[in-house]
Amino acid sequence: MKKKEIVKLSIPNSINYLSIARLSAASIAAENGYDVEEIDDIKLSVWEACNSIMINSNNNINENITIKFNIYDEKIKIKIKSTKKETVNKIIIDEMVDITKAFEDGLNKMIIESLMDKVIIDKKDGKITEIKMLKFKKEQ
Amino acid sequence: MSLKIEEIKNDNKHTLKLIGELDIETYKLVENYVSKFIEEKEEDLFVDGESLDFIDSMGLGVLITVLKKVNEKNKDIYISNLKPSIKKLFFLTNLDKLFKMEE
Numbered sequence: 001m002k003k004k005e006i007v008k009l010s011i012p013n014s015i016n017y018l019s020i021a022r023l024s025a026a027s028i029a030a031e032n033g034y035d036v037e038e039i040d041d042i043k044l045s046v047w048e049a050c051n052s053i054m055i056n057s058n059n060n061i062n063e064n065i066t067i068k069f070n071i072y073d074e075k076i077k078i079k080i081k082s083t084k085k086e087t088v089n090k091i092i093i094d095e096m097v098d099i100t101k102a103f104e105d106g107l108n109k110m111i112i113e114s115l116m117d118k119v120i121i122d123k124k125d126g127k128i129t130e131i132k133m134l135k136f137k138k139e140q
Numbered sequence: 141m142s143l144k145i146e147e148i149k150n151d152n153k154h155t156l157k158l159i160g161e162l163d164i165e166t167y168k169l170v171e172n173y174v175s176k177f178i179e180e181k182e183e184d185l186f187v188d189g190e191s192l193d194f195i196d197s198m199g200l201g202v203l204i205t206v207l208k209k210v211n212e213k214n215k216d217i218y219i220s221n222l223k224p225s226i227k228k229l230f231f232l233t234n235l236d237k238l239f240k241m242e243e
Contacts, residue, residue: 015164040225047196051164107233108197114232 004032007069013054013061013082021067022047025078028069032076034137041115042076042135048108049080049131056128057082074137075117081130142166145173148188155186162192162199170199174206182213190221200235207238216240 009024011017025046029039050065057063063082070077112133113119122130143166146157154177162170177185185206207217220242222230230236 018164037225044194044196044229047163051196051198107200110233111197111229 003070003072005071007071009067009069010064010083011050011067013057013063013065015051015054017065018047018050018054021050021065024067025069028071029076029135032071032137034076034135038135038138042078045112045115045133045135046078046080048112049078049133052108052128053080053082053131075134076137077132077134079130079132081122143169145169147177152183153186154181154183155188157188157191159191161194162202163194163196164198167198167202171202171205175209178206178209178213182215184215185210185217187217187219188221189219189223189226192222192226195226195229200229200233204235204238218242 007024007028009021011020022043026039026043029042034042046067050067053065066079066081066083068079070079109121112131115135116133117136118134120132121128122132143158143160143162146159148155148157156173156177158170160166174185187203203217210217216239218240219230222241227236227241230239230241
């Protein structure tokens with residue numbers, strides 16, 4: 001269970017950058033020997049988790065989304081949370097009424113919990129602030 | 141990353157072919173397209189997922205939204221040719237029971 005490597009990624013709190021998180025997750029999983037199905041599971045879970053945190057922070061552009069990958073031989077731990085930037089910018093809220101619908105229904109939570117082996121969702125004042133998830137590698 | 145919708149008409153059967161990614165960035169396109177389709181035609185809707193590369197919870201959510209509208213007209217949505225990774229999501233979320241899933 002020796003820790004091999006840590007990868008940290010910080011993206012702006014905007015759906016325009018979700019693809020970067022997804023592709024990075026896929027690349028890290030592939031590099032560490034996960035099979036195609038597992039890679040699909042991980043990249044979708046990272047996408048959903050980032051998206052969920054973005055929506056719960058009302059796409060506040062004063063915050064960045066930090067994704068930390070802790071890579072072990074047999075598993076990968078992923079921690080996703082929003083972090084405040086130092087500069088103060090205006091807050092953008094767009095189409096949140098429609099967008100939050102799927103999340104209120106819990107579809108994204110259901111997807112993440114189905115695809116990953118362990119999921120912990122931290123909330124503050126009813127808003128999701130951090131999602132931690134873990135995926136074991138299939139035995140070869 | 142984008143989504144393209146192709147409408148194919150065959151023997152009075154309309155099929156929408158989804159090409160690309162159905163997600164938080166593109167779901168409005170499907171919502172608008174299908175809403176217009178339903179207004180104009182009272183018939184079952186066939187969705188070809190052969191070229192659908194990615195779907196997220198928003199993509200699934202918009203399919204549920206349009207299914208409700210189609211069902212109001214006593215019609216159904218038939219989904220076919222989904223890639224295994226996407227079909228898996230329909231099963232995990234039990235959406236395979238709401239839509240008419242075809243091979």
